[in-house]
Amino acid sequence: MGGSTFGRIFRLTSFGESHSKAIGGVIDGCPAGIKVDYDLINKELLRRMPGQSAITTQRKETDEVEFLSGIFDGKTLGTPIGFIILNHDFIPGDYENIKRLFRPSHADYSYYLKYGIRDYRGGGRSSARETASRIVAGSFARMVLHQTGLQIIAYVSQVGNLMLNKNYEELDLSNIDKSICRCPDAETSEKMQLLIEKLKSEGNSTGGVVSCVIRNTPAGMGEPVFDKLHAEMAKAMLSINGAKGFEYGSGFRCASMTGSEHNDIFYSEDDIVKTRTNHSGGIQGGISNGADIYFNVAFKPVSTIYQKQSTIDEQMNPVEYTPKGRHDTCIAPRAVPIVEAMAAMVLADFYLIAKTNRIRD
Numbered sequence: 001m002g003g004s005t006f007g008r009i010f011r012l013t014s015f016g017e018s019h020s021k022a023i024g025g026v027i028d029g030c031p032a033g034i035k036v037d038y039d040l041i042n043k044e045l046l047r048r049m050p051g052q053s054a055i056t057t058q059r060k061e062t063d064e065v066e067f068l069s070g071i072f073d074g075k076t077l078g079t080p081i082g083f084i085i086l087n088h089d090f091i092p093g094d095y096e097n098i099k100r101l102f103r104p105s106h107a108d109y110s111y112y113l114k115y116g117i118r119d120y121r122g123g124g125r126s127s128a129r130e131t132a133s134r135i136v137a138g139s140f141a142r143m144v145l146h147q148t149g150l151q152i153i154a155y156v157s158q159v160g161n162l163m164l165n166k167n168y169e170e171l172d173l174s175n176i177d178k179s180i181c182r183c184p185d186a187e188t189s190e191k192m193q194l195l196i197e198k199l200k201s202e203g204n205s206t207g208g209v210v211s212c213v214i215r216n217t218p219a220g221m222g223e224p225v226f227d228k229l230h231a232e233m234a235k236a237m238l239s240i241n242g243a244k245g246f247e248y249g250s251g252f253r254c255a256s257m258t259g260s261e262h263n264d265i266f267y268s269e270d271d272i273v274k275t276r277t278n279h280s281g282g283i284q285g286g287i288s289n290g291a292d293i294y295f296n297v298a299f300k301p302v303s304t305i306y307q308k309q310s311t312i313d314e315q316m317n318p319v320e321y322t323p324k325g326r327h328d329t330c331i332a333p334r335a336v337p338i339v340e341a342m343a344a345m346v347l348a349d350f351y352l353i354a355k356t357n358r359i360r361d
Contacts, residue, residue, distance in 0.1 A: 006239065007345060009352040010141060014133035016087075018122030019095075024084035025133035027070070027140055029352065032078030034143050036071055041139040045085075047177070047337040048135050062088065065136055081140065085132050094324040095121045100313045101321055105303040112314070128241040128331070131338045138341020141348035150347065151215040154339040156183045156332045157296065158209035159192040160199075168213045168294060182336045200329040203306030207244075208332025210297045210339045214347070217282060219290035221350040228286025229350060230295075236342040237297045242331045245298035249281025297339055299331040 005013040009029040016023030045063045063085055070081030099120045102109040107126035111118040118124060142152070155176045157164040164171075164185055175184040181196070183189035199206055222229025234246040254262055257279075264275035264284075275291060282293035304327040313319050328334060 006236070007349045009356065010144065010345060010349040012134065012137035012345065014130055014137075016084075016130065016133070017119050017124040018087075018127030018129040019119070019124070020087060022084040022086045023129060023133055024082070025137060027081040027083075027137050029349075030070070030076050030078070030081055030140050031144060031352070032076055034076040034140075036074055036076065037139070037143055040142065041065060041136060044135045044139050044337050044341065045132065048132060048334055063132055076140075083133075083136055085136075087129070097321060097324065100315075101311055101319060102313070103303065103321075103323070104309055104311055105300075126241070128334075131241065131341075134338060134341045134345070138337075138344045141341070141344035144348040145344060145351060148218055148351065149216045150218070152212065152340045152343050152347075153215070154182075154210050154212040154336045154343075156181050156192065156208055156336060157211040159183075159330055159332060160195050160206040160208070162188065162191050162195060163209075164188045168211065173213075176336070180333065182333045196329050205302035205305050205327075205329050207301045208299050208330050208335075210299065210332055210335050212295055212297070212339050212343055214282070214293040214343060217288045217290065217293050217347070218351070219288055220354060221288040221347060222283065222286045223350075223353070224286050228283070229288055229293075229346070230281070230283045230286065232346050232350070233293075233295065233343065236346045237295070237339065240297070240299075240335060240338055240342060242299045242302070242335070243297055244300045246295065248283065248293070248295035250279040251281075251296065254279065297335070299335055302328055302331055 004015065005011055007029065011028045012025050013028070014023070014025040042065075045065065049063045065083050065085050068082035068084065070077050070079045098108075102112070106123065108118060108120070111124070111126065122129065153173050153176070155171075155173065159181065164183060166185065171184045173184050175186070176182050179186070179189040181189045181192040183192055195206065222232070230248050233248065237243055237246045250257065250262060262279050264277050264280050266273055266275055268274070275289075278291045278294075280289070280291070281295060282288055282291040304323045306323060308320055308322045310318065310320050
């Protein structure tokens with residue numbers, strides 16, 4: 001299987017399936033001498049962990065990471081960092097009734113078509129369980145970026161048809177983790193929670209949107225033409241399970257604007273170049289310009305719903321089934337730290353590329 005490695009200099013190769021003995025990864029390209037912030041790693045894993053609230057999947061995993069290589073005396077060695085996270089609370093029997101079925105909107109059929117075999121237990125490699133490895137790598141990426149002062153903050157801005165119609169500058173982003181929906185607006189968060197609980201009681205699911213803002217981004221990150229910063233960010237976000245859409249800056253709204261409305265006008269203040277607006281989302285020509293980067297990631301409704309559905313089996317026979325197992329009703333709240341982790345990996349990669357180019361020059 002290809003496609004399990006992300007990045008060019010700062011690279012993660014992840015491995016493992018939802019119900020295998022463990023998941024894990026190998027981080028390569030992390031510079032030597034970085035003090036490992038274990039508290040940061042554990043905090044981020046806790047934010048993604050299943051069973052963290054009444055609105056998430058009730059699978060119970062401790063998500064304790066064990067490092068196998070690349071760290072000595074609390075610092076990175078510059079060599080590959082290998083790690084594993086053991087799986088504990090898996091119930092393969094929950095999936096016996098779908099071992100020969102192709103579940104609607106899952107990867108069952110496409111995996112079977114491509115490989116001729118699939119791990120039906122919890123989706124195997126296509127399970128969101130894999131994203132725990134991204135959290136670990138993203139934490140190391142944050143450590144690499146620490147000296148830049150860069151801040152990556154994501155939050156839930158939509159659940160179903162409930163939208164947070166406020167700009168991130170109007171919000172108190174310190175409230176994000178005070179909400180189990182990870183929405184910084186208390187009133188909207190309460191409505192989101194009620195909607196998720198209602199759909200959960202009905203055995204249904206809903207989609208959502210995660211918004212992300214990146215502050216204090218150094219100018220000059222990204223490469224022109226094929227390796228644009230926003231293109232790599234889109235690839236990173238759309239690699240997350242359930243992600244269906246990505247937009248940055250003015251996004252799809254720009255299609256209805258005129259050039260005079262959309263252009264970010266430059267001006268100088270204390271010999272610093274600024275723009276009066278930021279429709280560009282902090283990226284122009286594929287390169288960061290020092291302004292805030294902001295983007296949205298849309299997630300589909302969770303495909304496993306606890307209602308009787310029609311499908312076909314491996315012999316193309318029509319069948320009906322009702323899923324078992326434990327699944328989220330809405331992906332968005334637990335996707336917040338994953339979006340942050342992937343953004344950190346993209347930026348760490350470009351940061352190290354820029355340093356390498358300066359050394360060569």
